[in-house]
Amino acid sequence: xxxxxxxxYILDQVHLHHRVLLNDLSDSLNVSIDTVRRDVKELDKxxxxxxxxxxxxxFGFMTFTKDDGNIYLKSKKISIAEKxxxxxxxxxVILMSGGTTxxxxxxxxxxxxxxxxxxxSLHVAMALLxxxxxxxxxxxxxxxxxxxFAVGGTVVNALSQLRVDLCILGTGYLDxxxxxxxxxxxxxxxxxxxxxxAKKTVILTVSDKLHSVQKYKTCDMTAVHTLVTELxxxxxxxxxxxxFELMLV
Amino acid sequence: xxxxxxxxYILDQVHLHHRVLLNDLSDSLNVSIDTVRRDVKELDKxxxxxxxxxxxxxFGFMTFTKDDGNIYLKSKKISIAEKxxxxxxxxxVILMSGGTTxxxxxxxxxxxxxxxxxxxSLHVAMALLxxxxxxxxxxxxxxxxxxxFAVGGTVVNALSQLRVDLCILGTGYLDxxxxxxxxxxxxxxxxxxxxxxAKKTVILTVSDKLHSVQKYKTCDMTAVHTLVTELxxxxxxxxxxxxFELMLV
DNA sequence: AAAAACTTTGCAAGTTTTTGCTGTTTTCGT
DNA sequence: ACGAAAACAGCAAAAACTTGCAAAGTTTTT
Numbered sequence: 001x002x003x004x005x006x007x008x009y010i011l012d013q014v015h016l017h018h019r020v021l022l023n024d025l026s027d028s029l030n031v032s033i034d035t036v037r038r039d040v041k042e043l044d045k046x047x048x049x050x051x052x053x054x055x056x057x058x059f060g061f062m063t064f065t066k067d068d069g070n071i072y073l074k075s076k077k078i079s080i081a082e083k084x085x086x087x088x089x090x091x092x093v094i095l096m097s098g099g100t101t102x103x104x105x106x107x108x109x110x111x112x113x114x115x116x117x118x119x120x121s122l123h124v125a126m127a128l129l130x131x132x133x134x135x136x137x138x139x140x141x142x143x144x145x146x147x148x149f150a151v152g153g154t155v156v157n158a159l160s161q162l163r164v165d166l167c168i169l170g171t172g173y174l175d176x177x178x179x180x181x182x183x184x185x186x187x188x189x190x191x192x193x194x195x196x197x198a199k200k201t202v203i204l205t206v207s208d209k210l211h212s213v214q215k216y217k218t219c220d221m222t223a224v225h226t227l228v229t230e231l232x233x234x235x236x237x238x239x240x241x242x243x244f245e246l247m248l249v
Numbered sequence: 250x251x252x253x254x255x256x257x258y259i260l261d262q263v264h265l266h267h268r269v270l271l272n273d274l275s276d277s278l279n280v281s282i283d284t285v286r287r288d289v290k291e292l293d294k295x296x297x298x299x300x301x302x303x304x305x306x307x308f309g310f311m312t313f314t315k316d317d318g319n320i321y322l323k324s325k326k327i328s329i330a331e332k333x334x335x336x337x338x339x340x341x342v343i344l345m346s347g348g349t350t351x352x353x354x355x356x357x358x359x360x361x362x363x364x365x366x367x368x369x370s371l372h373v374a375m376a377l378l379x380x381x382x383x384x385x386x387x388x389x390x391x392x393x394x395x396x397x398f399a400v401g402g403t404v405v406n407a408l409s410q411l412r413v414d415l416c417i418l419g420t421g422y423l424d425x426x427x428x429x430x431x432x433x434x435x436x437x438x439x440x441x442x443x444x445x446x447a448k449k450t451v452i453l454t455v456s457d458k459l460h461s462v463q464k465y466k467t468c469d470m471t472a473v474h475t476l477v478t479e480l481x482x483x484x485x486x487x488x489x490x491x492x493f494e495l496m497l498v
Numbered sequence: 499a500a501a502a503a504c505t506t507t508g509c510a511a512g513t514t515t516t517t518g519c520t521g522t523t524t525t526c527g528t
Numbered sequence: 529a530c531g532a533a534a535a536c537a538g539c540a541a542a543a544a545c546t547t548g549c550a551a552a553g554t555t556t557t558t
Contacts, residue, residue: 003506019251022544032508037545052253053515054544122375122387129371129394138371138399140389140407145378150387158389158403252516271534281518286535302525303534 001029007039012183012215014049014058018146021055076206076230081105083228083249084168084204090114092165095194096124098149099170101204103127109134118162120150120190144186151186159193167198173212174205176240179221181214188218200225207231211240221246255280256288258360261379263298263307265356270304277360325455325479330354332477332498333417333453339363341414344443345373347398348419350453352376358383367411369399369439393435400435408442416447422461423454425489428470430463437467449474456480460489470495 006029013020022040026033044051050059081104088094091114096102098121106127109115113133119125120139128136139158141150169191173181180203182188195201195218203224210229226247231237233248241248255278262269271289275282293300298307330353337343340363345351347370355376358364362382368374369388377385388407390399418440422430429452431437444450444467452473459478475496480486482497490497 019254021251033544034509035507038507052251055251057251057253120389122371122378125392126371126375126397129392129397132394136392136394137403138387138389138392140369140387140399140403143374143378143385143387145381145385148375148378150389154386154389154407282534283519283536284517287517 003039006031007043010039010043011048014056016183019055019057073206077101077104079230080204080206080228081108084202085109087202087226088113088115095119095164095167095198097121097169097191097194098124098147101206102168102170105168118164120155122148147187149187151190155190156193159197162197164198165200167194167201169194169201169203172203172205172218173209173214174203175211175213176221178213178217180218180224182216182218183214185216188216191218195219195223202226202228204228207237210237252288256292259288259292260297263305268304268306322455326350326353328479329453329455329477330357333451334358336451336475337362337364344368344413344416344447346370346418346440346443347373347396350455351417351419354417367413369404371397398436400439404439405442408446411446413447414449416443416450418443418450418452421452421454421467422458422463423452424460424462425470427462427466429467429473431465431467432463434465437465440467444468444472451475451477453477456486459486
């Protein structure tokens with residue numbers, strides 16, 4: 001097993017569970033505890049995670065529901081959210097997934113915009129309820145403890161009975177070749193159902209997550225109609241997505 | 250368990266309840282009181298909380314009035330919540346409605362109690378997700394803007410497919426003659442479905458709401474199995490409920 | 499193609515951190 | 529002021545960490 005693979009696995013685990021034990025890692029990776037220790041030390045130095053006694057945690061693990069510690073990331077997300085909101089129009093019925101970027105969208109929706117929004121995300125639902133003119137319908141199901149996101153058959157089932165105008169997908173890793181990927185199996189089931197239930201799909205991604213691939217695949221790039229990033233649509237970083245029939249915003 | 254996890258839990262508890270007892274922490278975290286003491290001491294040094302004799306409080310505890318503004322009402326509700334939590338046992342499947350009293354229950358559930366909870370309340374769901382051992386299933390539907398509570402056919406329908414051990418109804422006005430009443434038609438539809446879906450029903454009511462009646466009727470007193478108030482079960486204020494076959498707590 | 503230089507990995511010895519336990523001292527409510 | 533509960537200090541075992549080193553594998557140089 002390559003060092004790269006190991007470190008990627010470690011990062012995945014940290015992102016997924018917000019913490020890992022060195023012992024567990026050394027166990028599941030079949031390498032000595034020292035190797036894992038060195039890997040984690042490196043990742044810590046690169047600020048990809050936080051090393052702690054006995055293991056590692058993701059950044060923002062300790063922050064008490066206070067958005068992000070990362071100012072740059074946050075301003076990128078707001079920029080994306082502003083662009084996204086401009087795509088909405090009165091009377092639309094839309095789907096919104098979870099994630100911090102979608103949270104910003106939910107907050108930025110104009111007070112007078114009349115919408116019907118379906119969502120499986122507790123946080124997004126909460127933010128949307130601040131808007132009087134937005135009818136919020138929660139897609140109920142088993143809630144994930146970390147993501148506060150409903151998953152499972154109930155959600156997928158409810159989605160199969162919908163046909164909405166727009167689906168706005170928040171978090172996710174994007175690559176021209178591999179499409180949209182995630183590191184949680186249950187989440188991609190829901191996202192796939194969301195895409196099926198919508199006439200058009202919008203993906204929100206901060207440029208950091210472009211050209212990166214995770215374990216599970218949600219959909220191909222061909223399923224996406226609009227890609228919103230904080231970059232200028234003419235930015236060369238987006239070149240690899242131009243062959244697809246999609247709108248860059 | 251990592252030290253960071255413990256400290257996050259402690260901070261969460263402090264932020265949630267504005268005070269914690271070291272004994273409770275050591276109990277629910279399954280570590281010695283000394284370890285908790287050292288953790289709290291550290292967090293105090295980092296100005297993340299304020300250590301006091303026997304426990305810790307969050308900063309700005311005295312100025313905190315989000316809940317009710319009414320400190321007496323709040324302490325009544327906490328007392329009710331404590332009694333209610335003692336009715337729960339490992340492995341139960343329960344239903345919880347919304348309301349501030351039920352919120353206190355959600356917060357006070359011991360960390361090691363294993364439960365499955367169905368709820369149509371955003372706030373309760375959110376609070377329950379703080380507990381690792383509680384599986385939370387949200388009953389999805391149209392959300393009421395003020396109550397952050399799901400109502401409508403979807404919820405009632407989902408409830409009709411359930412048969413759970415216990416239903417805990419929070420807010421509500423109670424009267425021996427008129428039973429349980431509410432002022433929202435859509436809410437009582439859901440509460441009625443909740444009662445039907447449960448083997449036993451527990452009502453939580455602060456004594457202020459005893460012997461008061463609202464516009465719409467949820468159910469008769471005969472449908473109630475347990476009544477939890479902040480009063481002593483022998484209090485004369487409860488006399489009018491004694492003719493019914495119910496447990497006073 | 500062999501040698502040299504470098505990287506990666508696992509091991510072992512020694513150090514530090516963490517944690518629970520033991521008394522002892524301090525604090526608090528009555 | 530008294531007894532109980534809480535805080536503290538010191539100790540010891542266990543777990544985690546550090547460092548140095550050598551074997552195995554890679555890459556670069558000659």
